[in-house]
Amino acid sequence: MSWEYFDEYPRYESVAKRREKAEKLAKKIAAKQGPLQPAVSKGQKIATSFWGQAWNRNLERYAEYEHRLPRGRTYVKNGLVIDLKVERGAILALVSGSEVYEVRINIKPLGVGRWKSLKKACSGQIASLVGLLQGKLPTSVMEAVTDEHEGLFPEPREIQFICSCPDYADLCKHSAAAVYGVGARLDDQPELLFLLRGVDHTELIANAGDTVAAQAVALDAIADGELGDLSGLFGIELDMGEELAAAVEELKPKKKKRAGAKKAAKKA
Incomplete structure (x- = not known):
C-alpha cells in the first residue's frame, strides 16, 4: 500500500497497481536495453538461504539503517526492483516508484589482511565450502564470515548509497530496496558476495587443506x-x-x- 502525492492531497495507489506499473516499465526498458534481472523475493521472506539471510541480518544490525529498511523490504516484496546487477565493488539497480530511479551502491573491497584471516579461518574445512551450495557451514566458519568487523559483509563505513530520487537521506527507500534485493539474489548466487567484495572464492578452496x-x-x-x-x-x-x-x-x-x-x- 502506498501514497503518491498530487498537489497537496495524497492519492492512494494499490500494490497491484504499482506492480502492474513496474512490469510495464520493465518491459519498456528491456525493449531498449535488453533483458533485465529483477530481484524476486520468495513468499513472505526476502531470503531463505544462509547467505541471503546473513546479508539481510548484517544490514539490520546497524541503527542508522533501521528507519529506512522497512520501506525497502516492502518494495522488494512488491516486485518494484525491476533490475539488479552485482559487480565488483558495486550494486546497480532500477527501482520503480513514482518513476524509475537509478540506484548505485558502492562497496569497498575487502581488505587484504581481512581476507587472509578469513582464508585461515576456513583452511582445512572443505566440507563447509562444498556445503556452500546449500549454506551448510560449520559454526566456526559461520562465525568467521558473519563477524561484524572481520567477516565478508560490509560495514556502513564501507558503503556509499547513490540514488537519482530527490530524497536527501543517505539511505533512501530505493537504495534500501536494492540492498534487500541483493539478499534475495544471494539465495541463488551466493558467489556474488565474493565478487562484490573483490575476492576470489576459489582461494578458499585452495586453502581448504x-x-x-x-x-x-x-x-x-x-x-x-x-x-x-x-x-x-x-x-x-x-x-x-x-x-x-x-x-x-x-x-x-x-x-x-x-x-x-x-x-x-x-x-x-
Whole structure:
C-alpha cells in the first residue's frame, strides 16, 4: 500500500497497481536495453538461504539503517526492483516508484589482511565450502564470515548509497530496496558476495587443506543426494582421478527409462 502525492492531497495507489506499473516499465526498458534481472523475493521472506539471510541480518544490525529498511523490504516484496546487477565493488539497480530511479551502491573491497584471516579461518574445512551450495557451514566458519568487523559483509563505513530520487537521506527507500534485493539474489548466487567484495572464492578452496578429505566429503554429499555439479558451483575443475570419478558416477541417481522406450526396444 502506498501514497503518491498530487498537489497537496495524497492519492492512494494499490500494490497491484504499482506492480502492474513496474512490469510495464520493465518491459519498456528491456525493449531498449535488453533483458533485465529483477530481484524476486520468495513468499513472505526476502531470503531463505544462509547467505541471503546473513546479508539481510548484517544490514539490520546497524541503527542508522533501521528507519529506512522497512520501506525497502516492502518494495522488494512488491516486485518494484525491476533490475539488479552485482559487480565488483558495486550494486546497480532500477527501482520503480513514482518513476524509475537509478540506484548505485558502492562497496569497498575487502581488505587484504581481512581476507587472509578469513582464508585461515576456513583452511582445512572443505566440507563447509562444498556445503556452500546449500549454506551448510560449520559454526566456526559461520562465525568467521558473519563477524561484524572481520567477516565478508560490509560495514556502513564501507558503503556509499547513490540514488537519482530527490530524497536527501543517505539511505533512501530505493537504495534500501536494492540492498534487500541483493539478499534475495544471494539465495541463488551466493558467489556474488565474493565478487562484490573483490575476492576470489576459489582461494578458499585452495586453502581448504587435504584434497583426499575434500573428495571424501564430496562423495558423501553426492551419495546423500545433496549436491549437484560441484565444479559449476565453484567455477573450477575438480581433478578426482579415474577411480574416484567412476565412484561418483556410480553414486549419482540413475535416470529411469521411459516406458515407451522399453516397448520400442522390445519390438526391435
